[in-house]
Amino acid sequence: MVLRVGYVREHFSSPLLQYAAADNGKTFTLVECPSGTGQLISRLTNDEIDVAIALTDPLISGIAKGPQAYKLVGSYVTTPLNWAVVTGKASRYKDIPDLQGTKIGISRHGSGSQTMAYVMALQQGWPTQNLEFQVNNDIQGLVDSVNDGSTSAFMWEWFTTKPWADAGDVRFIGSVPTPWPSWLIAAHPSPTRAPVETLTTFLTTLTAYVRSFDSAEKRESGENVEFIKNTWGYDEQDVKQWLGTVGYTGDCRKVEGKVIEETLSVLQKAGFIQSPECGFDIKQFVNLDIVNLV
Template sequence: MSLQQGWGPEDQPSFEVKGSFKPLRDSVNSGETSVFLWEWFTTKPFADSGEVRFIGSVYTPWPCWMLAASPSADEEEVKQFLAALGEYTTSFDSKEKRETENVAYVSKTFNQQESDVKEWLSTVAWYHDLAKVESKVVLETLQTLEKAGVVKAPAAGWNISDFVNESVSTIV
């Protein structure tokens, strides 16, 4: 949003973190909060009901789903987790499930309209090999955060290996 609005580090507005969506929504409806940023599809039912309204969109230059583990996490357990989750995302990503089972599950679980779920599912891509980390995504994320004044690049530039445990993941 900073880049979209042309704000430099000295222009940053202050933001208060409200936590999950319900306290955020409650604070908007009480007048305590004027505006908030949240994912579009999960906010849509509240916009459809008139409880909140959309005033714009801010697109991130990075994927909306990222996985992180503590450096102290057991590497074998992380590898097993990534492999198991990768099997699930591969199954979830199948054309057949995107058109039937996934629509019903997401609609029921997240209280979404089936038409909205179908639209959302048509826009997302799922990684299947979760142990692969795209260097381009990491670099673009760091460069964007640097432009926004959130991080500062080291003199020698970014080293992706500083952000990815190569005993667990492969940088591609």
């Protein structure tokens, strides 16, 4: 069986892309989801992909809200994601507090751009039940919305958005790092959609590529910098700065229980999810046939 692996084509995907180039479609194919984690979750639900490498908070909140379209099967990036708070090039907003009571742009409901808006509101002390959103599908739609005035701001990963800021199309007015490791791996729980043996092989091999990419040897040689520059056309200094902030897992089949617990805690405080009366059972968030829950 050939797995359908959904991903967002960003610099974080570099080890996955290197693995895909070597595999050449023998064991998995890549399905690009430019709208982000909300689109990845939708495609898992609609049987368009079998595996998703996606943001921690939407994956966990999606399971917490009840759907059984996927469970966690592993980890990917262990460092926080730095979300830029982005407004229009000529908007009146100067700082994050200026955004209170305004309409925030998001890619999709349930996306990282929405969950992080709740986290930002929590940090600012805003009443989260009053947050108002407009869905704009992808980053270009979000950029257009802050410039036509239909939204005040949106949140997106800092370095992914930086080319628009460098070109003068948008302005950064702040940033909000995630209070959790940023990327996890999820898969459909059905053994016919994502067989245990096939998925285990995929994750084990992905671990080898992740370890190689994250190794001191690759970092010191400059290979990573050249790969990212050639793949995305990013400025060399931006690439080096990002590489200095990112860290990957040493085992893609491992998930830390405290990551699930702490993410759930923050999302509950932010008002994005509600705990059942008996509380959450973190074992229900993972596929124990595949993952090592520690």
